[in-house]
Amino acid sequence: MKRAIMRNVQNVIFLLFTFGSGVFYFCFYLSSIVLGLALSFTVVGIPLLTNVLRTTQTFVQYERIQTKIYTDISIEPLTTSQRVKGNQWMQAKAELMNRKNWISVYWLMQKFVLGCICLVIGVLIYIGPVLFAFGPLLYPYLELYFFGIAVDSGLKALQMMSVGFILMIGCSKLGNGLVQVIGGYTRLMFKAIRG
Template sequence: MKRAIMLHVQNVIFLLYTFVSGVFYLCFYLVSIVLGLALSFTVVGIPLLTNVLRTTQNLVQHERIQTKIYTDISIEPLAMRPRAKGNQWMQAKTELMNVRNWISIYWLMQKFVLGCISLVIGVLIYIAPVCFAFIPLLYPFVELHFFGSVVDSGLKALQIMSLGIILMIGCSKLGNGLVLLIGGYTRLMFKAIRR
C-alpha cells in the first residue's frame, strides 16, 4: 500500500514537473530567440543567440535524467559536442548552423503542450478524487456544488466520496500510462536529435 501511494505521489510530481518545465522551455526559448533576433543588428544579439543555443545540450540531458528518475525509462545519453574553435563569430556561425540545436529547441518547446495536458489530466485523476473523499467532512461548513446540484445531505456527500474512491482506484492505471507516455516523448525527442 505504501509503495502504491509513493508511486502515485511520484507520478503527480512528474506530471507537475512536466508542466513547469514545458512553461519554462517555451518562455525561455521564445523570449531569448526573439530578443536575440531583434538585437542581431547590434553587437549583443548574435552572442545572445549563441549562448542560448548552447543551453540545448544541457537541457536535453536534464530531461533524460528526469525521465530516468521518475519513469525508470533508460535513454542513451547524447555525446557532448566540443565547443567550436575560433573567434566569437565562428562560434556563433557553428551554433546557428547546427541543426541539432534547432531540433532540440523544437522538441523542448513542444513540451509546453504536453505539460498543459499532463496538468489537466493529473489534477483530474489524482487531486480531484482526493478532494471528493473529503466532501463528507466539508459539506456541513461550506456550500458545495457538484455538477449543478447542491451537496446538502450526508447521502449526497457519501455518494461523492464513493465516486472519489472509485476514481482513485480506477484512474491509477491511467496516470501510470500518462507518465509512461511522457517518458516515451523524451525517448522520441532523443531519436529525433540523434538523426
C-alpha cells in the first residue's frame, strides 16, 4: 500500500515536471530564437543563436535523467558533440548547421503541448478522485452536489466517498500507463535525434 502511494506521488511529480519543463522549453526557445533572428543583422544575434543551440544537449540529457528517475525507462545517452576549432564564426556556422540541434529544439518545444495535456489529465486522474473521496467529509459545512444530487446526508456522503476510493484505484493504474507513455515520448525524441 505504501509503495503504491509513493508511486502515485512520483507520477504526480513527474506530470508536474513535464508541464513545467514543457512551458520552460517553449518560452526559452521561442523567445531566444526569435530574438536571435531579429538581431542577426547585428553582431549580437548569431552568437546568441549559437549559445542557445548549445543548450539543447544539456536539456536533452536532463530529459533522459528525469525519465529514468520517474519512469524507470533507460535510454542510452547521446554522444556529446565537440566544439569546432576555429574562430567564433566557424563555431557559429557549425552549431547553426547541426541538424541535431534543430531536431532537439523541435522535440523540446513540442513538449509544451504534452505538458499541458499532462497537467489536465494529472489533475483529473489524481486530484479529482481524492476530492471525491475526502470532500464528503465537509458535507455538514458546505453544499455539495454529486452529478446533480445534493450530498446532504451521511449515507450519500459515504456513497460519494466509496466512488472516490474506487476512482482512486482505477485512476492509479491509468496514471501509471500515462507516465509510461510520456517516458516513451522521451525515447522517441532520442531516436529522432540520433537519426
